[in-house]
Amino acid sequence: MPRRTRRHISPLIAVAVSAAGAVLLPAGSAVAHIRVIGDVIPGKPATLQFRVPSELADATTVRIAVAVPPELAVTAVPALDGWTEKTVAGPPGKGTQVVWTAESGHAIEPAASQTFTVKVGPVPDQYSLGFDTEQTYSNGTTAAWNQKQTGTEEPEFPKPVLVINPDASPPPAAAGKSPNPTEQQTAPAPSVTAKPTATADAQETESSVSLWAVMGAGATVAAILAVGFQRRRKNAASRS
Known part of the structure; x- marks a missing residue:
């Protein structure tokens, strides 16, 4: 369970399955992170589903804000019962933010999850796209899932990542490699002048x-x- 003092929380990973509605998650589940689900084809419109678990034991999730990158155009946000939705266009080159706020009695309970859907325009032909996501709890705790993976281990609060074209060249982080690894250089052995052996x-x-x-x-x-x-x-x- 995340600490109450958390101010950041992790990548959305593309999965070729769909889910909807509230789903109970076992405590300590390996999938208890925000994830993006989408069966996408480069150059075609797509429907993205953001699966959001409520990880705190003593608070509910009352607000979700997803930053859609500028490479994608938001075409529609289907209504979700018990939640109000607001789409805010960012400045040029900053994409669009989609915000969902829970109505009374519809917040995501601890150990449960909710799926939020966004329809987007043609998907670019590239390896992946990331979605910074902010999760707000009823006790005021904010979890920002925006950390990029820079090595083989997943960060504490990974940014949700949608894999689009696995055949494209992935960035070092997406490939599970540490970018710009430091090469160990062996220092030359100190020069030692040996006394010549007498002939x-x-x-x-x-x-x-x-x-x-x-x-x-x-x-x-x-x-x-x-x-x-x-x-x-x-x-x-x-x-x-």
């Missing part, structure tokens, strides 16, 4: 240098010892 020749040269250094040091020591020995011999000869 055999270099190692041999290094060994030779070390050997000559040792030999040179040894020769120096030998020379110092020789000088000292000669001085001792001279001193001994002078004493004799």
Whole structure:
């Protein structure tokens, strides 16, 4: 059940079946969202039915406002017993709003639903159309079903969507894909400069240098010892 503080509520999905009148819905039903039903053919007029469930347990649905997109012309709104209807044309490019208000004793009771019908002109040949819908409850709670699906999961308050031509190219959201997915880029590994391995020749040269250094040091020591020995011999000869 939606929270009493809800101010938004979800897409109308095209279904090739029709329904009319109030229908009881089991609590927690997967179909307990506003949906648009229509057997449509691109280029032909169509009859759309908006099935509206009343989801709050402690309030009734007293008003429904459907925004028909500018791609569709509203040709007629059949009368519905117990409800008054008003069609308001929006500014250019904004479509038409159809508003139903319940008369006393005809509001949609909790866990029940009502179907509202709208006749439209030729349907465009495209994948789908969305219908922003506002639902008002008797306790003042307003549920705005206007959220677009942007990933594989349905949003909390999806906009009602009518699928027209499944063969047309669907937008990413309608295809159940997340638009503009962020591609993970692997950062290049840090550049590491390895010390060059000494070749055999270099190692041999290094060994030779070390050997000559040792030999040179040894020769120096030998020379110092020789000088000292000669001085001792001279001193001994002078004493004799």
